Amino acid sequence: MIFSIVGWILRIISDLLNIYSFLIVIYTLLTWIPRLLVTKVGRVLGKIVEPYLEIFERFIPPIAGISFAPVVALLVIYFVNNYVLYWIANIIRYVLIR
Known part of the structure; x- marks a missing residue:
């Protein structure tokens, strides 16, 4: 049971990191066209990524x-x-197995 909870939490963290990486890529692409940075999406992404x-x-x-x-x-x-x-x-698994 505890393994599934830990695995679930680590999976959520991994998914959030993937989403944040995607936001960084989008923001970086928006910086190539400065007009896009002043849009609402550009400002929100800036507050999240900058x-x-x-x-x-x-x-x-x-x-x-x-x-x-x-x-x-x-x-x-x-x-x-x-x-x-x-x-x-692996550390959590090792500690819980012992």
Whole structure:
């Protein structure tokens, strides 16, 4: 029973990370057309995505006017989604089996 609850929670976290990755990609595409950023969708996406992207923009300056912060942000989400959640599931499984 506890395994199914933990698995369910980890699956929800994984799905939320996938959705957030998708939002980052959409926001990044919207930045290519500045008029789209001032639309309601652009502003809402900005409020959701920009705080996370700003963390990486502090450390990764734009090169030739192109920001690579979204790429690094997506790589971090990928790492968390595919490795950290897996490690957490294995640790919980190991602790509960003993």
